[in-house]
Amino acid sequence: MMADLLRVEGIGKTLGGRRILNDCALSVNRGDLKVLIGPSGAGKSTLLQCINCLIPPDEGEIWLDGERLDRTNSAELCAFRAHVGMIFQDFNLFDHLPAGENVAIALRRVRGFSRAQARERALTELARVGLVDRAHLYPAQLSGGQRQRVAIARALAMDPRVILLDEPTSALDPELVGEVLSVIQELARGGMTMIMATHQVEFARVLATEILFMEHGVIIERGAPEALLAEGRASRTRDFCARLAEFRIND
Amino acid sequence: MDSLIVVINALPAIAAGGVVTVGTVAVSLALGFVLGTPLAVCQVYGCAAARRLAEIYVWFFRGVPILVLLFLFYGLFIALNLPAAPFLICSVTLGMTSTAYQSQIYRGAIQSLPKGQLNAARALGMGDKTAVACIILPQALRLSIPGFANEFSILLKDSAICFVLGAQDIMARAGFVAARTHEHLALYAAAGLLYFALTHIVVKLLLRLERHFRIPDYAVEGGGRS
């Protein structure tokens, strides 16, 4: 019906009597990097989790490659999630498995790879994020930045058509942010389709194909970064980013 | 209704048994505290030989069932010509067992303290004895209160077998009335409830004690079987 890779429309969610999301719509084309920006509690994270139904949306429709997702069909939902990678703010590596197994387990148990195939693929993906020599280490033995890179490798191993990134650098110490951002930058340059919530404005300015600004569960502005963040432009996005920058300096 | 009347009539006797039970447990806990604290200090700071001896003590008392220990101590009391009063034997047996368990609680608490505490005390010129008594133990014992509450509830339940040596505790009295009236169900249920209530009341009190002594934002250890 349309050329968009992933498209969501009319997503709404009410939790505990509070309206968290209201009529959110977005679509991504192959190779897009869409960045969600907005204050904490704006609903960025909820929107991302609604897109792969970790939080089932109350209303709205989701299409992947023009096919509408039937959320009530659990097999279809699992297959959909296997095609949509997710990176969490707090990594969520499987605590009982070493890095290599973290990447391999879904290949084996979801995609049906043999142990050897999965292992080989896991090492390839770990090499891609520069951690092939850490495959035998457990999550607790890795730094925050390394953990997030393993999480990215774990998502990549599933050959996702699109990756959702939920503030991937927010839980990291400042000196570790760079190593994760540079991996994401590599992916963007390589043409990976991504939707990312972040507070890294500079990163968004340089790499985003579109910025979506969210507040109170609604996407209130959207546009190319050069348009939204242009000098002298009176946009909510620009105000917010300016305040973020000010805060950084005062820090 | 008959069973209810039997229980009501037996209440004074069971309550008197409750006094014996609580007395036994109190004496044992106290003995366990008095012996368990130095045993813990010895396990952490003692010389190799002392540590080894303490380990063997703990291994023995944690590995042998209370029931076996009770009869063993009964035999020892007779062999050594000590007064074989049930209350005394039971208190000593439970007390020495509790010593082993309590020493583990205090040892864990001491080891959970940061190394810097002892160093800081030494740096101020304190001898090791003073440092342990004035700096380490006050902190470690605070951390031990939840474990101590746990130990109390285990000991209270373990004490319910003291009747085998003739102690006139809750179980002995309930069993005695049950044998005469054949109201086993009602009397053992009453005894069970009494143990249940005693555990909860005392554990509540101990946890209140913990809050009383708590230092704001100080980490607390817990866990184990209760």
Place this chain on the structure above:
Amino acid sequence: MPDIAFFTQTLLPALNRGLLVSLSLIIPAGVLGFLGGVALGCLRAFGPPPLQRLGDAYTALLRGVPLVVQLLMIYYALPGLGIYFEPYGAALTGFVLCTAAYQSEYVRGAIQSIRKGQMQAALALGFSKRGAVIWIIVPQAARRALPGCGNEIIYLIKYSSLAYLVTCMELMGEGKVVASDTFRFTEVFLTVGAYYLVMVTLAGWMLRCLERRFYVPGFGAA
């Protein structure tokens, strides 16, 4: 002077007989109690709220009342309701019911200690809910529950001696008969104690081997 004949001809044969009975109490009670504990723990963690509360109440009651009371009730009080048990059956039933309550506490604690994100990450990778539980949640919960559940087995070994109080002639009971006949309490119960020490030490050693086998750095008790 230790009387060798007393040991080899009277005490040890009796204790070995008792040991077999003890083991035939401990092993089934351990297995059934563990399985019951897993079921009860899962019920208390995942079940519908009314059943959760029922499970909590059962656990609180059985953990709050001494095991002796439970055993005496099963053996002496249930016949009043028309339920009769052999000594062995009464002891085994009491052990299973009680140890399941204790085990459920560790199982429930372990399940609840698993961070919510682990489930989410698994679902996000395309695991089905069942797959996520089998491949991600259970391996973690099992590691967390292992020390507690293993200790519970060790407690069971020691508390199996209470079977003597319902006249089940296991290790403790056989010892008591010899002691009463010969009035050699010290020797007899030192020996009985040694039997239990060996069992407990062996079980503790096996538990430590298991813990080492499944050790994961940084993944300790919650």
